Amino acid sequence: MKVISDLNQPALVDRSLAAVWHPCTQMKQHESFPLVAITKGKGAWLYDEHGNALLDSISSWWTNLFGHSNPRINQAITNQLEKIEHVMLAGFTHPPVVELSERLSKLTRGNLGHVFYASDGASAVEIALKMSHHFWQLNGKPKKKKFVCLENGYHGETLGALAVTDVAIFREAYGSLLQDVFTAPSPDARKAKHHESAEDVARAAANTLEALFAKEHEQIAAIIVEPLVQCAGQMAMYSPEYLRLVRALCDRYEIHLIADEIAVGCGRSGKFFACEHAEIWPDFLTLSKGISGGYLPLSLCMTTDKIYRAFYSDQTRQGFLHSHSYTGNPLACAAALACLDIFESDHVLENNQKQSSDLANAFAWAKTDQRIEHWRQQGMILAFDIKSSALKNVSTFPREMFSQCLKEGVLIRPIGHTIYVMPPYILSKQEMMHLGVAVQKAFDRVLA
Ligand SMILES: *Cc1c(COP(=O)(O)O)cnc(C)c1O
Numbered sequence: 001m002k003v004i005s006d007l008n009q010p011a012l013v014d015r016s017l018a019a020v021w022h023p024c025t026q027m028k029q030h031e032s033f034p035l036v037a038i039t040k041g042k043g044a045w046l047y048d049e050h051g052n053a054l055l056d057s058i059s060s061w062w063t064n065l066f067g068h069s070n071p072r073i074n075q076a077i078t079n080q081l082e083k084i085e086h087v088m089l090a091g092f093t094h095p096p097v098v099e100l101s102e103r104l105s106k107l108t109r110g111n112l113g114h115v116f117y118a119s120d121g122a123s124a125v126e127i128a129l130k131m132s133h134h135f136w137q138l139n140g141k142p143k144k145k146k147f148v149c150l151e152n153g154y155h156g157e158t159l160g161a162l163a164v165t166d167v168a169i170f171r172e173a174y175g176s177l178l179q180d181v182f183t184a185p186s187p188d189a190r191k192a193k194h195h196e197s198a199e200d201v202a203r204a205a206a207n208t209l210e211a212l213f214a215k216e217h218e219q220i221a222a223i224i225v226e227p228l229v230q231c232a233g234q235m236a237m238y239s240p241e242y243l244r245l246v247r248a249l250c251d252r253y254e255i256h257l258i259a260d261e262i263a264v265g266c267g268r269s270g271k272f273f274a275c276e277h278a279e280i281w282p283d284f285l286t287l288s289k290g291i292s293g294g295y296l297p298l299s300l301c302m303t304t305d306k307i308y309r310a311f312y313s314d315q316t317r318q319g320f321l322h323s324h325s326y327t328g329n330p331l332a333c334a335a336a337l338a339c340l341d342i343f344e345s346d347h348v349l350e351n352n353q354k355q356s357s358d359l360a361n362a363f364a365w366a367k368t369d370q371r372i373e374h375w376r377q378q379g380m381i382l383a384f385d386i387k388s389s390a391l392k393n394v395s396t397f398p399r400e401m402f403s404q405c406l407k408e409g410v411l412i413r414p415i416g417h418t419i420y421v422m423p424p425y426i427l428s429k430q431e432m433m434h435l436g437v438a439v440q441k442a443f444d445r446v447l448a
Helices: 006-008 012-019 027-031 070-080 095-107 121-138 159-163 170-176 198-219 240-255 274-278 305-311 330-344 348-362 366-369 397-407 429-447
Strands: 036-040 043-046 055-056 114-118 146-150 182-185 220-225 258-262 282-287 300-302 374-378 381-386 419-420
Touching: 027 182, 027 300, 036 374, 055 429, 070 240, 095 300, 095 330, 114 121, 114 305, 121 159, 121 258, 121 300, 146 198, 159 170, 182 198, 182 429, 198 220, 198 240, 220 240, 240 258, 240 274, 258 429, 330 348, 348 366, 348 374, 348 381, 348 429, 366 429, 397 429, 419 429
Parallel strands: 146 182, 146 220, 220 258, 258 282
Antiparallel strands: 036 043, 043 055, 114 300, 282 300, 374 381, 381 419
């Protein structure tokens, strides 16, 4: 019920549009495109200020693993809050950061036993790039300072991370600020022609990469990839064969492999680390997004003993002198530890196999829909593309689809002509079906 004083107060969304500059948004589009004010979340559901429920099928930008307001993560943060909320990590340490580092290292069976912390994903990418570059200087190969990234790859939007990102809309305005990089073909399985498999596409992409490495390896420090799924690049999926081939090429040409698992890590791909599908380990592995369960900004870059030891010296300058104020924040680490507990006690990776087949069933309709192509799935990511012949307007499609999905009570944010879902790992079978039906209804309306 509205009280009198509320009537004079402009709506929350209007105040937000006046005072908040929203991310990844052309603000003017909000003249016609809804802004949703969320005041509560529970499980997979978000609630707006009027109490309308929205199924969060994209895990709030791929961060939320175990639902909103999860009692166990809430409790872990509350417990930590009673002890120490934050302390600098230079010259100091604390129990949650030690335990988290040990447990993550163990998940890589000790292959990536050193964990460097930051707050957001892009900074973890910057750390990997800087460490690689610095490592080669320390090892008498200062000419090795260029990076290779993949066509259609995304690694964040600070200047270093943006330089290795190949998404035109994010780069265009800033091109002159960005360092020069080599861009290698994406192994995107959608490129397969008749009779070609995803492995064929992977091998062809690796062959082109090999030619680049053979010619330029003396100046290449590292290659950065998103293992198995280029998420921001329309959920382009590819064969693990590519990762195996790249690992071998990196070994042969003395080039670091950076696996950016910020989106695909933490069980999203079906294994805890997506690299495990290829049975390889990179030289650097970045995590963020899901690692704190979608609660607090936390990111990290894991690396090997070999890299770590190169920096270990009597010389201060030979150290890795990078830092962020909130590096290794105890509350965020406590949230991450609660997530790792849930992974263990609830057998999340095994259960996700069932979850992902429920997800596939909920979207079975799209497999046979004549307007749709490239239906694909990797663990808890499902995506498909709308054929260009079926689309009236590609540039307005994502917003129209978002708006029509809101009316059906689900949150969806298509990327271009790609519709995808990437839900928290806690949806019931009914919630999955609700999601599939809602998206289909909205889709039919948009294309009608
Ligand atoms: C989201 C993302 C990033 C950037 O993380 P931020 O926290 O948004 O800076 C980097 N790499 C990948 C693969 C991502 O999906």
